[in-house]
Amino acid sequence: MATTPDSVTIRRATPADAAALAELGAATFTETFGHLYPPEDLQTFLAKSHSPEWWSGALADHNRAVWVIDHESGRKIGFIVVGKCKLPVQNLEPDAGEVQQLYVLAEFHNLRLGTRLMEAGLEWLASQRRSPLYIGVWSENYGAQRFYGRYGFNKVGEYGFPVGKTVDHEFILKR
Template identity: 55%
Template sequence: MATIRRATPADAAVLAELGAATFVEAFGHLYTPDDLRAFLDDSHSVAAYAAVLADPGYALWIADDATGRAIGYAQAGRCGLPHADVRPEDGELKRLYVRAGIQNAGTGRALMDAAMAWLLRDGPRTLWISVWSENPGAQRFYGRYGFAFAGEYEFIVGAQRDREFMYRRPAQV
């Protein structure tokens, strides 16, 4: 079983490598090389992770295997999804990725549990997540946490527009 730890500013480079690698493993086949590179340079750079790690409105966790190698991560914070019902106090699980070949071993669940505890630390609030429309396994996973379909939007990577589903979990007492 992986060890889950809260990421610190010193982890920006580890997160950049892990974020880029897991995104490419999951979605790299969908994009042109130029669009993929531009997206990774923008969204999965050391500077991008350093900025998120410096913002107290966000938190990240890293899953390390027995050798200390980062094998997964989760990112949570304020909701930024384009849905009319999103409120300023709503939270969002922004990213949850585990390296290929390691899924279904409990690492994703452990990362999700850490993120959910942080998102709900001050009490119940509405939570959101987006997931690629062609990923029914992730959709079922989030459904087990009480998330239900709430709408869709286009996730843009260069010239590619992907159909992305938004899931919501109402505030629960």
């Protein structure tokens, strides 16, 4: 069955989605970045950052919003998390927002689903008067850097992002 714009629904996630988002978050992070880490570092990170408990907290946080893509098959295939900026930005503006996570399962890439999620997230950030906006992106994720560049994000800093004992070199982008 081919995936078309009519075969998916993008909606605001609810607390009932926490377990499915934990599974989807772990799957998308692993397929995108899992090859970069020793297995124990990856498992430590996933247990902390993609547990049902973490997702329950994120979904209950009034400073965050999460959208999920439901495929007609019943699978959840992508998501975006946006909210108050939590990146290590010097002199961070009090109303700064952040695109915290944006992932779509690889088999559904090139269907403009990331664009649809990004537009939903940016619309919510604007409705919350979050400005300026930031994104943290792995220094070697050139595709993501190009994608965010199309939305006017430019590199303004760098930081270390821990995945277990491994620390990734990340860029901070700002719009």
